Amino acid sequence: MNVRKVAVPVLWLLAAASASAAGAMPHTRCGWFDNPTPGNAWLIDRDGEWAIAIQGSYEAQGDWPQFTDAQWVPVNGMHGHGCACIKAVVxxxxxxxxxxxxxxxxxxxxxxxxxxxxxxKD
Structure with a gap:
């Protein structure tokens, strides 16, 4: 049995699987960044709500946007919402x-x- 004939297709399949698992290229989404309570955040755009963090269960990798006081609507202490764009894999x-x-x-x-x-409305 020729190892090379087997290895090349297997390597190609592994590369394809890891590329899809790693996610597609990031895309830009813009809308309301809503962080109403600790550990909970969503981006709400024209396509719906995108979960960024759900307390105790899920949090996306990467840094959240940083807002100035003029860019943030406080609702619950330091929590609230602002307008943002994120470049992300979803x-x-x-x-x-x-x-x-x-x-x-x-x-x-x-x-x-x-x-x-x-x-x-938070």
């Missing part, structure tokens, strides 16, 4: 953010002017 079946590659805060007015977005 699971479209579960609506979970898997990994945040980058994140940036935006002025509140940008999300408030977008008719496809509804501001969180």
């Amino acid at each position: 699971n479209t079946k579960t609506h979970e953010v898997v990994r945040i590659a980058s994140a940036r805060a935006r002025p509140l007015a940008v999300c408030r002017k977008d008719r496809a977005l509804r501001e969180p």
